[in-house]
Amino acid sequence: MSVMARFYRTTRTTGVAGVVAAAVMLAPSGAMHGNAVPSKAPVTITMWGWSPHTEDLTKLFEQTHPGIKVNYVNTGGGTGKEYTKLQVALKAGKGLPEAVMLEHYVLPQFAASGSLVDLSQYGAKSIAKDFVPAVWSQMIQGSKIYGTPLDYAPMAFAYRKDLFDQYHLKVPTTWAEYAQTAAALHKADPKMVLGNSPLDEGNFLGMLWQAKDQAFHVNGTTVSINVADGTAQKVLSFWANLVQQHLVSTFPAFTPSWNSSFNSVASWITPSWGLVFPQPAAAKSSGKWRLAPLPTWTKGVPSSAMWGGSAYSVMAKSAHPKEAAEYVIWMNDSPKAAALQQKLSGAFPVLKSFSTPKVLGTPSPFFGGQAINELYYKAAASVDPHWQWNPFMIYTNQEVQADVIAAEKGKTGVSAALSKLQNDLVSYAKNQGFTVK
């Protein structure tokens, strides 16, 4: 045997002997003292996420859970490429975190590829009652639980009360009224538009959800795709008409021109995290905005949908799934964590127990003192809990944007664009091995 091999063999044996000796020495000392201090080294888990204040909440977790250390890595979000790093690590099979922050719409994708742990084996079933059905339905597939909800984002209609009063506009309760208001506003002030098209903001599927259209259905490895039906055509035609008549603007979300557009729109279809963007950009009109329920397709039937929202999940290849599960459940379900989160950010709470009149009733200065979270909470109750995302949403979002925007701008016909989208999604699903019903 070569010198090197002999060297490694001896070090390995010494190493093993050393560990055994250490274990033998340490174990009895713990048993002898019989106290609550754990005698083994703390477990370290890695967490990838980008939610603000995660560091503070993680510190609180470490204080209350002495055996677990959390290495939090801020992977940055909002660029659309947050999951590239995770997908690359999954493909390489190493460098993966134990816990990860995933938006609701990608949970099915990572669940379908077997990358996520079913948290029901770690006691997650018992926390279901702490959340409203709208958000819990996004965490589950059948009896499997793939994440704990960090937040959820029901949509509502934000509008400039001062402009509506100035031009004698009625707050629209249906989409037909929205179109009428848009025309009236543009006639009165050609420099203003009623709003920015949600399609350009990447929210076409959200609008389908709000129209109670079941675009996707997932059951294990069987998917059904339905994006070219009458409801989808109705929604796309509605926005295409408004865009082509120049009654709404078409700025893509999260671009500099979109940020500055908040000063030239009279309303915005906003999710509950929406304040983050208009507040700095439209600082001049702070106090003049109000919130109302979303206009609907059927008068008198409230309907909302969700735009965004994230969850914490545990990766299947995790070395410490139990500790990681403990972390993700505590961060989103523990009252201590929720209290700290409320204190730090005052955001729309995810726990039902925190959705009290006192918390929800916090007046928002940007909205002229209106208690907007009450309205969002009511909107959450009208969110269809049957909506499902398909297991390849990253690809889907890309295709939806391309095809839908082309139709919106009039470059292609509405049914032609939706047929192309339908065909592209179906062939992609088949290529990926799914059975398409």
Next chain:
Amino acid sequence: MQASTRLGADPNPLVARRRGIRSPLRLLRRGSIPYIFLAPFVTLFSFFFLIPLGYAFRLSLYQERMIGGTVFVGSGNYQQLLHDSDFWDGVQRVVLYGLVVIPLGLGLALLFALFIDSGTVPFAGLFRLGFFLPYAIPGVVAALLWGYLYGPAFGPFAQAATQFNLPQPQFLSDSGMLPSIGNISIWLYTGSNMIIFFAALQSIPADLYEAATMDGANGRRIAWHIKVPLIAPALAMMGILSIIGTLQIFTEPQILAQLAPDVIGTHYTPNLYAYNLAATGQQFNYVAAVSFGLGAVIIVCSSLFLGIVNRIRMD
């Protein structure tokens, strides 16, 4: 006579030291010298070109599925490529773009080189440096810079238009995007093309100019009838390189897509399409097929160009 005359003996005294006996080791060493010199190049060529190419080709014959793992599909990816309207859309776009931008860019570079070489321009060295400087700027930085200048909200052109009540410039609109990208490309690369043409012009013997002047040719005729034909090889070389580079355009659309994602979709150029397929779609097998497809298109275009050049040379 010292050298042995026995059959098969090498008369070279340096080789056949031992009388009449050929040393196989020495012959092997002498015969292998060319290969030793080639070895570094061949190693690098294999590792950084042949092996990755082979691996990519192998990748393109398979398909990795979310359900079912990796499957051998043979020409399946290539058949999908032939019917992929997104890919051919991008190819059409870059070919049409190239037909405009390449002649324009090379023409400008030639013009600048001729001006500077003509000796009629004062401070020629300064102009040479000035035209060349944009080439020193990395492509990404240039795209970001021009993206800001083109910007509809904060760009100086847009602000000037608002100031003077002129219509807003539509640099990043559907119709304005390709010219805007062309502008960035020309700004970036004309300088370096100009330097190459200028260097080629230096190699023209000066007595040709004397002879032409004596025959009564003015500057313009000298330029057109003497200088340009004599640097034709340089023109052809830069033409090929420009075709290859332009058909692969990626940096400018990628950067500008962040400012105008609705204009530049995922398949604006074939290279951008391949990148998005890999980054968001994770479809690495199909990406390999797309890359070979683009490579085939580039080979076809380059061959066409070379064919045209050769025909011109024949005339």
